[in-house]
Amino acid sequence: MHATETLPPPLLALTGFSKSFAGFTALDRVDFTLRAGEIHALLGENGAGKSTLIKAMTGVVARDAGTMTLDGVAITPRSAQDALAAGIATVYQEVNLAPNLSVAQNLFLGRQPTRFGLVREGEMRRRARALLSEFGLSIDVSAPLESYSVAIQHIVAIARAVDQSARVLILDEPTASLDAHEVEVLFAAMRQLAARGIGIVFVTHFLDQVYAICDRITVLRNGRLAGSAPVEELPRLDLVRLMLGRELSEATSRRPPASAGESRADVATFRGVGKAGTIAPFDLSLRAGHVVGLAGLLGSGRTETVRLVFGVDPADCGQAEVDGRRAAIGSPREAMALGFGYCPEERKTEGIVAELTVRENIALALQARRGALSPLSRREQDALAAKFIGLLDIRPPDPERPVGLLSGGNQQKVLLARWLATAPRLLILDEPTRGIDVGAHAEIIGLIRDLCREGMALLVVSSELEELVTYADEVVVLRDRAHVARLSGAEIEVSTILATIAQAPACADAA
Amino acid sequence: MIRSLSRLTPVLATAAVFLAGFVVCSLIYPNFASLRVVMNLLTDNAFLVIVAVGMTFVIISGGIDLSVGSVIGFTTVFLALAIERWGVPPLAAFVLILVICAAFGAAMGAIIQYFELPAFIVTLAGMFLARGVSFLLSTESLPITADLYAHLSEHALRFGAGARLTVPALIMLVVVLAGMVLLHLTRFGANVYALGGSRTAAGLMGINVGRTTVLIYTLSSVLAGLAGIVFSLYTSSGYSLSAVGVELDAIAAVVIGGTLLSGGYGFIFGSFLGVMIQGLIQTYISFDGMLSSWWAKIATGLLLFAFIAFQQLTLHLARRSRRAPAGAHP
Numbered sequence: 001m002h003a004t005e006t007l008p009p010p011l012l013a014l015t016g017f018s019k020s021f022a023g024f025t026a027l028d029r030v031d032f033t034l035r036a037g038e039i040h041a042l043l044g045e046n047g048a049g050k051s052t053l054i055k056a057m058t059g060v061v062a063r064d065a066g067t068m069t070l071d072g073v074a075i076t077p078r079s080a081q082d083a084l085a086a087g088i089a090t091v092y093q094e095v096n097l098a099p100n101l102s103v104a105q106n107l108f109l110g111r112q113p114t115r116f117g118l119v120r121e122g123e124m125r126r127r128a129r130a131l132l133s134e135f136g137l138s139i140d141v142s143a144p145l146e147s148y149s150v151a152i153q154h155i156v157a158i159a160r161a162v163d164q165s166a167r168v169l170i171l172d173e174p175t176a177s178l179d180a181h182e183v184e185v186l187f188a189a190m191r192q193l194a195a196r197g198i199g200i201v202f203v204t205h206f207l208d209q210v211y212a213i214c215d216r217i218t219v220l221r222n223g224r225l226a227g228s229a230p231v232e233e234l235p236r237l238d239l240v241r242l243m244l245g246r247e248l249s250e251a252t253s254r255r256p257p258a259s260a261g262e263s264r265a266d267v268a269t270f271r272g273v274g275k276a277g278t279i280a281p282f283d284l285s286l287r288a289g290h291v292v293g294l295a296g297l298l299g300s301g302r303t304e305t306v307r308l309v310f311g312v313d314p315a316d317c318g319q320a321e322v323d324g325r326r327a328a329i330g331s332p333r334e335a336m337a338l339g340f341g342y343c344p345e346e347r348k349t350e351g352i353v354a355e356l357t358v359r360e361n362i363a364l365a366l367q368a369r370r371g372a373l374s375p376l377s378r379r380e381q382d383a384l385a386a387k388f389i390g391l392l393d394i395r396p397p398d399p400e401r402p403v404g405l406l407s408g409g410n411q412q413k414v415l416l417a418r419w420l421a422t423a424p425r426l427l428i429l430d431e432p433t434r435g436i437d438v439g440a441h442a443e444i445i446g447l448i449r450d451l452c453r454e455g456m457a458l459l460v461v462s463s464e465l466e467e468l469v470t471y472a473d474e475v476v477v478l479r480d481r482a483h484v485a486r487l488s489g490a491e492i493e494v495s496t497i498l499a500t501i502a503q504a505p506a507c508a509d510a511a
Numbered sequence: 512m513i514r515s516l517s518r519l520t521p522v523l524a525t526a527a528v529f530l531a532g533f534v535v536c537s538l539i540y541p542n543f544a545s546l547r548v549v550m551n552l553l554t555d556n557a558f559l560v561i562v563a564v565g566m567t568f569v570i571i572s573g574g575i576d577l578s579v580g581s582v583i584g585f586t587t588v589f590l591a592l593a594i595e596r597w598g599v600p601p602l603a604a605f606v607l608i609l610v611i612c613a614a615f616g617a618a619m620g621a622i623i624q625y626f627e628l629p630a631f632i633v634t635l636a637g638m639f640l641a642r643g644v645s646f647l648l649s650t651e652s653l654p655i656t657a658d659l660y661a662h663l664s665e666h667a668l669r670f671g672a673g674a675r676l677t678v679p680a681l682i683m684l685v686v687v688l689a690g691m692v693l694l695h696l697t698r699f700g701a702n703v704y705a706l707g708g709s710r711t712a713a714g715l716m717g718i719n720v721g722r723t724t725v726l727i728y729t730l731s732s733v734l735a736g737l738a739g740i741v742f743s744l745y746t747s748s749g750y751s752l753s754a755v756g757v758e759l760d761a762i763a764a765v766v767i768g769g770t771l772l773s774g775g776y777g778f779i780f781g782s783f784l785g786v787m788i789q790g791l792i793q794t795y796i797s798f799d800g801m802l803s804s805w806w807a808k809i810a811t812g813l814l815l816f817a818f819i820a821f822q823q824l825t826l827h828l829a830r831r832s833r834r835a836p837a838g839a840h841p
Binding site: 084095096098099106109110118121144160 | 697698708709
């Protein structure tokens with residue numbers, strides 16, 4: 001069915017795509033080839049460059065370098081509209097349609113059939129039904145779009161995009177909010193389109209779906225092309241390795257367990273804590289001077305675990321104990337009162353306040369903990385800033401510089417300093433080395449080790465397995481929104497973690 | 512079928528309230544239930560319906576237009592001066608004022624769109640501007656004595672027993688019908704709804720959001736100008752203090768008529784009924800003869816509360832019933 005043997009000329013070919021934002025290289029000479037009738041998975045962890053690649057090929061951002069051909073003709077779309085006109089349509093995770101309009105209006109908005117300036121409602125509905133029936137959908141097209149499930153809304157968006165003469169369809173995580181049945185409906189539509197000769201780029205982080213529907217896989221890692229192969233030639237373990245691991249030959253130095261032997265006091269223990277639809281109940285115990293790492297693919301439930309621990313999302317079952325006493329952690333405020341600190345992954349949106357200075361950012365969490373009634377004096381703030389700028393080697397060492405002007409690694413240090421200023425007993429780090437340059441990685445890891453030695457309990461989420469194995473005393477492996485394994489001591493090896501992540505679920509997800 | 516019924520629920524509720532009110536009034540005052548009362552209802556509220564039609568477009572698109580009352584006031588003063596002092600023929604004056612209003616509305620729409628300012632602030636400024644300019648033109652009440660005015664006020668479709676469908680009422684009915692066609696049957700109308708549903712999505716779907724916004728405010732101002740013409744026909748005068756607060760009456764009518772103030776949902780016919788309900792209360796008070804006319808405001812206020820609560824309830828129920836089968840996803 002898929003003529004991979006004869007290798008027809010590529011429908012869409014990108015060569016040497018590069019893009020950097022303010023010194024950070026988001027895409028580094030990436031090649032990508034899409035054939036007609038192919039469903040091509042584009043995979044990678046957060047920050048691997050998937051979204052940037054899509055934005056660059058649809059003209060939403062301008063590429064710095066690289067060429068792009070569609071059917072052998074060089075094109076350079078300047079906007080999403082431009083790309084659509086050329087035949088490249090994109091459907092995002094967020095359905096970009098008018099929820100209040102009818103399905104038919106949504107399909108034909110701006111190009112409704114008219115006579116004497118009036119929309120021919122009957123004709124439009126007839127065409128809408130015909131269009132949707134190609135996707136195996138038979139629904140009331142006069143009902144408002146919002147009365148249908150997200151899956152159907154996605155198919156309407158796809159039908160609209162494809163009907164505007166698309167040759168290439170890019171689906172950016174369309175399945176993220178769909179249940180198993182809805183995914184099937186969507187897949188049927190995708191197969192239908194591929195059979196018609198449309199090339200589909202499918203971005204997802206569900207590996208099962210990749211193996212269920214895709215013909216070819218391209219993996220990006222840290223803005224580079226990590227590999228591209230037909231799906232049959234890339235078994236699960238190799239795929240996960242491409243996504244997470246560098247070359248396995250690379251030496252990974254296990255540190256000697258620092259706190260071996262002496263069992264330190266439990267800071268916090270979680271038993272059966274979970275939240276329906278977000279993360280299955282798990283046990284977790286966090287000890288002073290102990291680093292627990294959370295490993296897993298994007299969407300496996302790592303961040304969700306951390307959010308429950310810090311009270312960002314309330315758990316709906318289980319119980320937490322802090323210092324041997326039951327504790328209800330219903331909000332970040334309560335977590336902070338218990339001595340927890342949290343550096344989120346999305347530094348820009350959840351962490352730093354770019355407009356405020358280094359000093360103000362560092363003082364923020366301590367101030368919040370003390371309450372608005374006892375403000376930190378300017379002298380205390382200056383002392384605090386000076387202390388942490390020295391301690392963490394924040395550069396440039398200027399406390400009055402807006403944080404937005406610092407490099408990624410230094411922003412991360414400021415964020416870390418903010419929590420360290422509150423002297424937490426448990427510090428949660430979500431992807432502490434994401435998006436910072438390689439030199440800064442080593443510094444951050446050094447910091448993690450120092451903090452641990454000083455008796456702080458640490459919970460670290462990281463996709464950088466090589467880094468994780470160097471500092472973690474225990475690694476919890478997550479898959480499909482559940483904790484599936486707990487590795488400690490000699491079990492903590494990149495290969496063990498990869499193998500655990502790649503294990504196919506015992507039964508196909510029936511849920 | 513059930514779905515389209517539920518979209519119509521707010522309008523049906525408004526219609527039910529109007530009919531119930533009419534029945535109650537007729538039971539209290541036997542001569543209330545007459546064609547004459549109905550015809551007067553149409554004539555007396557003609558200008559308000561015309562403004563409300565424009566306001567419906569604006570609100571469905573997710574905006575608001577606070578300037579319409581002032582535009583009516585300005586229009587009446589301008590017409591009185593143009594016809595009586597400057598000797599402009601009435602029909603030419605009509606065309607002139609509509610062009611001025613169109614330019615005024617287009618300017619407001621352009622400012623809202625291209626300076627990315629909230630419609631509330633821009634049209635509030637427009638409200639002060641239009642009112643201020645009408646005071647500048649004249650602070651007196653100016654009678655209009657042109658032949659056309661006398662002629663038009665005599666002209667009416669007569670149904671006997673004093674029931675007359677006057678020119679203002681006829682203009683109003685034409686505006687309502689044209690508004691319904693424009694909103695419900697054209698591409699422009701669909702774009703108005705799309706803007707109210709999601710401005711970003713409308714843009715991504717290739718709708719020219721800027722052009723549509725400018726057109727919507729142009730339409731609203733032109734209809735306000737037309738309402739001003741009708742108002743001047745009705746009163747045969749121009750006065751800079753006329754139609755103060757009419758923008759709020761229009762917004763109230765639109766909301767009572769089932770249009771969601773946050774945009775995306777609503778019907779022209781609902782706004783028509785909304786005005787009629789307000790007119791009904793006014794008529795009841797004049798039949799009573801003892802009640803202060805401020806009771807009309809109190810009743811309108813209570814009705815507004817009731818309708819907003821009702822809308823929230825139906826929205827809530829609709830969303831819940833929609834979520835239930837889709838699975839418990841946050």
